[in-house]
Amino acid sequence: MTTVRDFTPRPTLPPRRAAPAAAAPAERRPFRDNPRLILAGIVLLLVSLIAMITLADRSTQLNPDFLSEVVLYALSVADATMLLALAFVLARNVVKLVVERRRGLPFSRFRLKLVAALLGLTIVPSVLVLLVGSELIRKTTERWFSIPVSDVLTSSRAIAGAFYSEREEAVAGQAARIAAGLPSQALTAGDLDALKAAVSAPVTEGRVGMVEIYRLQQGPGAKPDVVAVFALQSPSLPPGHVKASADRLAARVAAGSSDTKAHEPLDSGDELVRAGAVAKDAKGAAVGVVIASDFLSGDLARHARRIAEAYEAYSQLRVLKRPLEGVYLSLFLMMTLLILVSATWLGLYLAKRITRPVHMLAAGAREIGAGHLDHRIEPETRDEFGSLVEAFNAMASELATSQRRLDRSKKDLERKNSELDERRRYIETILERIATGVVSIGPDGRVSTINAAALRLLDIDDAIVGAPADQVFAREALQPLAALVRSVNAGSMKPAGQEIALARDGREIHLAAAATALHGGGAHEGTVIVFDDVTPLVRTQRVAAWRDVARRLAHEIKNPLTPIQLCAERLRRHFTGAPPPVKDLVDECTSTIVGEVESLKALVDEFAQFARMPAPKAVPSNLNTVLNETLSLYNGLFSHIRLDKQFATGLPPVRLDIEQIRRVVINLVDNAIEALGGAQAASTNGEQPCITIETQHDSTNAVARIIVADNGPGVPKADREKLFMPYYSTKRRGSGLGLAIVRRIVAEHGGSIEVGDNVPQGSRFVMELPC
Amino acid sequence: MRTRHLCSIGLVWLAATTALLAAATQTIQVTPLTREGKVYVSFKLSDGFTDEVAEAIHSGLTLTFLYDVDLKRSASIWFDRTIASATVSATVKYDTLTRKYSVTRAYDGRIDSADTTDSEEIVRGWLTAFDRLPLFSSAGLEANAEYYLRVRARTSPRTAMLFFWPWVGHDVAGMARFTFIP
Numbered sequence: 001m002t003t004v005r006d007f008t009p010r011p012t013l014p015p016r017r018a019a020p021a022a023a024a025p026a027e028r029r030p031f032r033d034n035p036r037l038i039l040a041g042i043v044l045l046l047v048s049l050i051a052m053i054t055l056a057d058r059s060t061q062l063n064p065d066f067l068s069e070v071v072l073y074a075l076s077v078a079d080a081t082m083l084l085a086l087a088f089v090l091a092r093n094v095v096k097l098v099v100e101r102r103r104g105l106p107f108s109r110f111r112l113k114l115v116a117a118l119l120g121l122t123i124v125p126s127v128l129v130l131l132v133g134s135e136l137i138r139k140t141t142e143r144w145f146s147i148p149v150s151d152v153l154t155s156s157r158a159i160a161g162a163f164y165s166e167r168e169e170a171v172a173g174q175a176a177r178i179a180a181g182l183p184s185q186a187l188t189a190g191d192l193d194a195l196k197a198a199v200s201a202p203v204t205e206g207r208v209g210m211v212e213i214y215r216l217q218q219g220p221g222a223k224p225d226v227v228a229v230f231a232l233q234s235p236s237l238p239p240g241h242v243k244a245s246a247d248r249l250a251a252r253v254a255a256g257s258s259d260t261k262a263h264e265p266l267d268s269g270d271e272l273v274r275a276g277a278v279a280k281d282a283k284g285a286a287v288g289v290v291i292a293s294d295f296l297s298g299d300l301a302r303h304a305r306r307i308a309e310a311y312e313a314y315s316q317l318r319v320l321k322r323p324l325e326g327v328y329l330s331l332f333l334m335m336t337l338l339i340l341v342s343a344t345w346l347g348l349y350l351a352k353r354i355t356r357p358v359h360m361l362a363a364g365a366r367e368i369g370a371g372h373l374d375h376r377i378e379p380e381t382r383d384e385f386g387s388l389v390e391a392f393n394a395m396a397s398e399l400a401t402s403q404r405r406l407d408r409s410k411k412d413l414e415r416k417n418s419e420l421d422e423r424r425r426y427i428e429t430i431l432e433r434i435a436t437g438v439v440s441i442g443p444d445g446r447v448s449t450i451n452a453a454a455l456r457l458l459d460i461d462d463a464i465v466g467a468p469a470d471q472v473f474a475r476e477a478l479q480p481l482a483a484l485v486r487s488v489n490a491g492s493m494k495p496a497g498q499e500i501a502l503a504r505d506g507r508e509i510h511l512a513a514a515a516t517a518l519h520g521g522g523a524h525e526g527t528v529i530v531f532d533d534v535t536p537l538v539r540t541q542r543v544a545a546w547r548d549v550a551r552r553l554a555h556e557i558k559n560p561l562t563p564i565q566l567c568a569e570r571l572r573r574h575f576t577g578a579p580p581p582v583k584d585l586v587d588e589c590t591s592t593i594v595g596e597v598e599s600l601k602a603l604v605d606e607f608a609q610f611a612r613m614p615a616p617k618a619v620p621s622n623l624n625t626v627l628n629e630t631l632s633l634y635n636g637l638f639s640h641i642r643l644d645k646q647f648a649t650g651l652p653p654v655r656l657d658i659e660q661i662r663r664v665v666i667n668l669v670d671n672a673i674e675a676l677g678g679a680q681a682a683s684t685n686g687e688q689p690c691i692t693i694e695t696q697h698d699s700t701n702a703v704a705r706i707i708v709a710d711n712g713p714g715v716p717k718a719d720r721e722k723l724f725m726p727y728y729s730t731k732r733r734g735s736g737l738g739l740a741i742v743r744r745i746v747a748e749h750g751g752s753i754e755v756g757d758n759v760p761q762g763s764r765f766v767m768e769l770p771c
Numbered sequence: 772m773r774t775r776h777l778c779s780i781g782l783v784w785l786a787a788t789t790a791l792l793a794a795a796t797q798t799i800q801v802t803p804l805t806r807e808g809k810v811y812v813s814f815k816l817s818d819g820f821t822d823e824v825a826e827a828i829h830s831g832l833t834l835t836f837l838y839d840v841d842l843k844r845s846a847s848i849w850f851d852r853t854i855a856s857a858t859v860s861a862t863v864k865y866d867t868l869t870r871k872y873s874v875t876r877a878y879d880g881r882i883d884s885a886d887t888t889d890s891e892e893i894v895r896g897w898l899t900a901f902d903r904l905p906l907f908s909s910a911g912l913e914a915n916a917e918y919y920l921r922v923r924a925r926t927s928p929r930t931a932m933l934f935f936w937p938w939v940g941h942d943v944a945g946m947a948r949f950t951f952i953p
Contacts, residue, residue: 064832068928157867164868259887263869308831308868315830315867319823323929 045338052331064316068323075330082337089344090119107359111351118347122339130336137328145318157311160304164273167296168261172275174208175260175292184281187215187288192230199232202292209237209272213279214250214289226250226289237295240267249276250289269298357385361392373400437511441469441485441527448526457511457533458502469527477503481513481529488515488527499534508721510535536747539724543744546726551611554604561597561604568593610726610737616657616748623654623695623704623769630662631693634669641676643669646694654704654771660745667738668708668765669693675712675763687711697771703751704771709764720755797821799945803920805952810907812840814922816899816943824926825891828865828872832928835862836898839923842907844916854918857906861898878904912951919948 055071062071093115100108178199186194199211212231219225228247245264253260253276264272272295279288296304317324360377367375376393379386431438437454441447446468455462458481464472473482480500502509513531517524572590575583624647631643669691676689689711696705715723722728724743729736746753751769758764797818804811819836827834838859843851857879864873872894875885888894912918923944 064928065835072929161868161870165870168869259871259889261869304868308866312831312867315826316832319827319830319832320928 045342048338049335052334055327055331064320064323067320067327072323072326072330075327075334079330079333079337082334082341086337086341086344089341089348093344093348107355111348111355114351114354115344115347118343118350119340122343126336126339126343130332133332134329137325137332141321141325141328145314145321149314153307153311153314156307160307163300164263164304167273167294168275171208171273171292171294172261172277174202174294175275175277175290178202178208178211178292179277179279179288179290182213182279182288182290184279184287187213187229187279188281190215190229195230196232199290203232203234206234206236208292208294209234210241210293212243212246212250212291212293214247214254214291216254216286216288224254224286226254229288237293238266238268238270241272241293245272246274246291246293249274250291252276253278253289253291254286264293265301266295269302271296271298271301357381357389361388364392364396368396368399373403435533437529437531437533439469439529441529443524443526445469447472454531457509457531481531484513484515485527485529488517489524491517500531508535509533510538536752539743540747543726543740543747546740547611547613550607550726554607554611557600558604558608561600565594565597568597606737610741610744613741613744613748616660616745618655618657618749620653621656621658623651623656623706623771624648626656626658626661627665627693627695627706630665631669633666638673640689641673642688642690644690644692646692648695648697651695651697651704652771654769656749656769657745660748664742664745664767665693665706665708667742668767671738672708672710672712672763675710677712698768701768702770703768706767706769707764708767709758709762711758711760711762714757714761714763715755723755724753797924797943799922799924799943801920801922801945801947803918803947803949804903805909805912805949808909809905810842810909810912810920811903812906812920812922813902813904814838814840814945815901816924819899819924819943820895827926828863828894829867831865831867833862833864835860835927837925837927838901840904840906841921841923842918843921844918854911855907859901859904859906863894863898874898876901878906909951909953912953914953915950917948917950919946921946 097108097112097115101112182198183191183194185191186198195213199213202208203211210231210233213229214226215229216224217227226247228243228250231243231246241264245262249260249262260276262274264274266272272293274291274293276289276291278286279290281287357380364375364377373396376396377389379389379393431449431451432453434451435453437457438449438451439447439454440449447465450460450462450465458478460472460478469485470482473479473485480502484498484500498513498515500511500513502511510533511531512534513529515527515529518526518528568590572586575586577583578586627645627647631645634643672691676691692707692709694705694707694709696707697703698705719730723730724739725736726740727736729738743753746767746769749769751767753765753767756764756766797816800815800817802813804813816836816838824834838861840857840859842854842856844854845851860877862875862877865871866873869889871887871889872891873885873887874894874897876883876897886897921944923942925942
């Protein structure tokens with residue numbers, strides 16, 4: 001069922017314009033699309049038909065030679081050519097249609113059916129007409145030669161022939177009689193009177209119209225010359241006869257020809273019948289020739305000729321019956337072939353005219369489907385197919401416009417996506433680069449993203465992305481974070497900072513964490529946890545506190561120490577003269593007091609130094625050189641301890657205070673030597689005591705590392721964080737400020753120091769300085 | 772109707788076959804003779820004066836016997852080479868009123884003789900027998916080489932055809948080989 005829609009007015013075809021002169025030559029239009037050629041073909045066909053009809057009408061009047069040698073052959077060649085053309089056109093198109101059908105090309109079946117239908121409609125009646133027409137022609141030509149007509153003509157011709165023969169015989173008889181009665185002597189002597197007297201009787205009596213006497217005269221050749229002597233003519237003989245005719249006959253008779261008769265038509269329409277006879281002498285030798293002539297009246301001769309011509313025409317028609325039949329049949333065959341060729345061509349033409357626009361539409365639809373929206377079909381006609389083509393073109397144009405709009409939107413979208421991608425990458429890069437840990441948790445409670453800082457600070461693997469947050473934070477050390485998330489999700493906590501202490505590898509890490517619940521349109525969209533490592537800040541605050549303590553302690557302790565020491569020395573001097581037991585006791589006590597006071601002074605000095613640590617005067621320095629110079633102080637001191645230096649090459653200059661860094665290195669090496677047993681160090685587990693001083697360059701993080709490792713007993717994990725606290729020492733006589741000063745110096749340089757396990761044993765101090 | 776059609780076609784076919792068979796019985800006897808720088812050709816068409824020909828002549832139709840005479844030399848691997856060609860014609864016209872035959876004989880279009888007779892036998896000879904016609908010059912012939920004369924005869928106008936096909940064999944051919952000895 002079709003739906004009638006609003007029809008827009010049919011667009012008119014653009015007016016035909018002449019091609020510009022500079023344009024490329026126009027493509028040659030095929031025959032089927034050229035009305036002028038089609039018209040010319042139709043005219044040619046009609047002219048051919050008219051010519052054939054005319055030829056058939058005049059065929060019996062044509063010269064037999066022309067008919068049988070030219071017309072018949074030309075028609076046969078034309079028939080054969082048309083037959084071949086028809087066979088070729090049929091074979092070509094049948095093969096083409098079959099191939100198209102096998103290839104599944106559209107409309108091939110329709111074209112095949114259309115051509116077959118038109119051929120079937122024409123070929124059957126055409127062949128039938130050809131057969132019937134051929135039979136009709138044959139019958140008609142046979143009827144030309146009916147027996148009565150033939151008998152009449154033959155008899156008439158016989159009568160006319162007999163009459164002519166009779167007249168010839170009569171004249172020939174007169175000629176013979178005159179020749180027999182002709183006096184040979186008179187002829188030889190040229191006696192005209194005697195000769196006239198001899199021949200005048202038949203002329204005057206009317207037996208012949210004219211008598212001509214020739215004398216044979218021996219010439220130079222073998223043949224005798226024929227010399228006219230005289231002619232006697234009846235007055236009733238019509239004028240206009242030619243003497244040369246009689247001369248030729250006389251010469252023929254004299255030559256002994258059997259043909260002694262001749263007919264000479266006269267201008268008046270009459271006919272002269274001549275006959276010759278040889279005149280001989282007494283010895284039988286030819287001496288002359290007598291030509292006797294008589295005339296037939298014009299009507300008689302004309303009728304006789306007409307009879308003869310009619311008979312000849314009839315007889316020739318019978319003789320040429322076959323070629324004439326051939327001409328008619330060839331013409332008939334030609335017309336049949338013309339019809340068949342025209343029908344075939346018309347079938348193909350119609351099929352193409354019908355299927356071509358549809359085929360073009362189908363091809364155009366395929367092109368449009370393939371995305372070639374600029375494809376257009378040129379309307380070839382102004383009929384309904386033309387309207388369809390124009391509607392198709394309009395549709396394609398609208399599609400192209402829509403497609404262009406879509407392309408523009410797509411490009412805008414792609415550009416925005418690209419910008420968003422860039423922004424996302426930028427944010428991701430920032431998130432990856434910043435030292436602040438960021439963890440996002442989706443509304444389903446699973447970890448969506450986690451940056452590198454968070455992985456590092458929380459000491460977890462990035463495989464946790466997608467895992468439930470409760471499971472990720474289930475570890476005991478991360479429980480504070482889990483509690484923070486739960487409290488935020490429960491809505492009991494507004495976004496705010498909170499310091500959380502995490503224990504990792506025996507060290508305490510202080511994080512300033514903030515959790516924020518994300519809400520979009522009222523719905524919970526997840527949680528973001530942000531945390532910073534504030535451990536150095538905490539440490540700095542502690543060191544500052546300890547420095548204040550140390551300064552006050554040094555001030556408060558150092559002041560009474562000098563009076564104590566002076567009092568003790570006064571007591572010893574006072575009891576110099578005392579009895580020996582007392583003196584010994586006093587000396588011992590005062591010595592102890594002075595000794596301890598000295599120790600306290602040293603301790604106080606160290607505290608004071610810790611409290612008054614100056615700011616480093618950093619200059620760009622070669623770290624390896626600084627370390628080499630520093631380690632050279634140990635040359636030859638501890639021969640049983642091996643100092644292994646593994647310095648990185650290409651280390652960039654590091655801004656550092658050389659003296660302070662030397663102090664750091666000496667402190668660390670001294671600690672290592674002490675850990676290895678000092679001067680009494682012995683091999684453990686069969687290995688030589690060894691201290692490895694190594695430098696590394698981490699270009700990614702822009703730090704230079706100094707690693708001091710030993711293969712001693714190592715530092716227990718529980719003591720590692722306390723190790724850098726002031727006044728904590730594992731040594732019997734240590735002040736507990738060495739590593740605290742080390743950490744402070746490193747911190748003042750903007751670096752960090754950590755302690756860990758050495759592999760396979762021992763401790764490993766890793767110091768990082770920015771470079 | 773169909774049977775009648777078939778009978779008609781069969782009759783036509785039979786007539787054409789008969790004509791072909793008649794042509795097959797006709798022969799041309801060719802006799803070459805080289806003398807005095809000329810190649811003389813004598814030939815005779817036997818059984819050429821058929822009933823059909825006689826009927827055509829007696830109908831008053833101007834009938835021409837055409838003889839194409841070729842002097843050729845054999846070639847082993849290619850077509851035989853034609854050294855020279857000539858056309859001999861004999862045209863007869865019968866006057867049905869006077870019962871006379873007028874015969875004109877021509878060589879290569881040049882009239883050689885024109886005779887009149889009332890004897891059919893003589894006409895038959897004039898039309899079918901030619902004696903010592905000096906058609907070719909032997910100047911270009913190679914001594915002791917073998918040549919042959921081929922004579923093909925036909926009548927004009929043609930009076931028979933095979934259905935739609937006019938090229939039915941009235942052509943008769945004869946040939947004679949000779950070695951040119953100067």
